Amino acid sequence: MILTRNYKFRLYPNEVQEKKLQNNLAVCRWVYNKFVEHAKNGFVSRNDCNYYLTELKQAESWLYNYHSKMLQAVSTQIDGSQKAIMELSKKGHKTGQLRFCRYSDYRTFTYNQTGYKFEQCGKHRYLHLSKIGHIEIRLHREIPANSKIKQVIVTKSKSRKWFACITLDIQEPLIPKKIFCKCVGIDVGIKSFTYDSDDNHTPNPRNLQKMLKPLARIQRKVSRRKKGSNNRLKAILHMQRVHEKISNKRKDFQHKLSTQYARNNDVVFIERLEKTNMMKNHRLAQSIADASWGSFVQKLEYKCRMLVQVPARNTTIDCSRCGNTVPKSLAVRIHKCNKCGLTSDRDYNASINILQKGLKIFNHDKLPQELRKVTLVENPNGSMKQEEIIQFVG
Numbered sequence: 001m002i003l004t005r006n007y008k009f010r011l012y013p014n015e016v017q018e019k020k021l022q023n024n025l026a027v028c029r030w031v032y033n034k035f036v037e038h039a040k041n042g043f044v045s046r047n048d049c050n051y052y053l054t055e056l057k058q059a060e061s062w063l064y065n066y067h068s069k070m071l072q073a074v075s076t077q078i079d080g081s082q083k084a085i086m087e088l089s090k091k092g093h094k095t096g097q098l099r100f101c102r103y104s105d106y107r108t109f110t111y112n113q114t115g116y117k118f119e120q121c122g123k124h125r126y127l128h129l130s131k132i133g134h135i136e137i138r139l140h141r142e143i144p145a146n147s148k149i150k151q152v153i154v155t156k157s158k159s160r161k162w163f164a165c166i167t168l169d170i171q172e173p174l175i176p177k178k179i180f181c182k183c184v185g186i187d188v189g190i191k192s193f194t195y196d197s198d199d200n201h202t203p204n205p206r207n208l209q210k211m212l213k214p215l216a217r218i219q220r221k222v223s224r225r226k227k228g229s230n231n232r233l234k235a236i237l238h239m240q241r242v243h244e245k246i247s248n249k250r251k252d253f254q255h256k257l258s259t260q261y262a263r264n265n266d267v268v269f270i271e272r273l274e275k276t277n278m279m280k281n282h283r284l285a286q287s288i289a290d291a292s293w294g295s296f297v298q299k300l301e302y303k304c305r306m307l308v309q310v311p312a313r314n315t316t317i318d319c320s321r322c323g324n325t326v327p328k329s330l331a332v333r334i335h336k337c338n339k340c341g342l343t344s345d346r347d348y349n350a351s352i353n354i355l356q357k358g359l360k361i362f363n364h365d366k367l368p369q370e371l372r373k374v375t376l377v378e379n380p381n382g383s384m385k386q387e388e389i390i391q392f393v394g
């Protein structure tokens with residue numbers, strides 16, 4: 001089986017190389033904006049874009065100084081954006097036209113199939129990009145030997161760091177593990193980021209909340225500086241660094257937690273999140289955006305052997321032992337059932353509900369203690385729709 005993976009490595013260009021990289025971005029943006037102008041009167045296919053590119057090259061011979069595949073990748077990009085817009089308008093959304101891209105918004109270019117090479121010189125590793133040169137790269141993980149590099153995407157972050165995203169095709173012998181033994185239900189929340197049916201909970205790191213004060217300070221600083229001045233630029237760069245730090249902390253936390261769940265469990269059940277509804281609560285909107293459960297679920301999705309999203313309806317108010325409905329506001333942290341007498345943490349109760357609902361999707365329904373004996377069998381076809389391919393055996 002061939003797996004496609006993306007690895008992201010930090011690049012350390014020297015001053016000359018950084019200028020060249022920046023120059024490449026500028027050229028790609030120039031071509032992009034030419035295409036946008038070209039596509040003004042309706043859809044332009046990728047081939048049309050490429051024809052137009054050859055015309056452009058004849059008129060502007062300096063374009064030959066840049067890697068041709070990189071420029072062609074821009075037409076792929078335009079093609080994709082146009083198709084995305086058409087998709088949206090087909091679905092009845094209100095759509096506009098493609099817009100010209102600002103200097104500060106254009107921050108990636110792509111080397112597809114050719115023009116890149118990895119080289120080693122002593123301790124240092126280099127990424128060789130055609131027409132740019134050998135750029136020092138930190139390979140914090142090894143590139144698998146049985147893999148083929150499909151493309152390299154060079155990105156500049158807002159705080160002016162350079163990265164290379166490498167797309168790999170990895171040949172991997174598929175050994176399907178047929179037996180699912182360990183299942184877990186996860187409830188996500190604001191107080192505890194996750195509370196699972198094994199009674200483990202992880203407190204919410206509140207990365208944004210902790211940084212609000214320094215952020216406000218730096219934002220004030222930016223607004224006090226004169227527009228267009230160097231000092232304002234410096235302050236903006238500082239602000240971007242703070243934002244990047246927050247988002248890095250969030251990613252780090254979510255990666256560690258999701259990896260832990262994926263390693264220790266065969267099947268993970270999680271509630272299906274209705275984010276747009278949740279964001280309507282103005283008091284909680286910031287906390288919800290900060291927690292960003294969506295990206296957590298995304299990480300679980302590609303790490304877990306099997307992830308099942310369960311409808312979230314009534315998971316917090318139903319009693320996990322007897323099914324009695326116990327309505328409670330957000331402030332009530334303890335679930336107390338007056339029918340069967342069950343007293344537990346509110347989120348723990350919810351996670352067990354999620355687990356039970358999830359198992360019902362698999363056509364069976366047992367208490368969590370007995371789950372360890374349960375055997376579910378995966379369809380050898382290995383398709384992704386859980387409900388269809390799993391059948392209860394033991």
Ligand SMILES: [Zn+2]
Binds near residue numbers: 319320321340341342
């Ligand atoms: Zn009860």
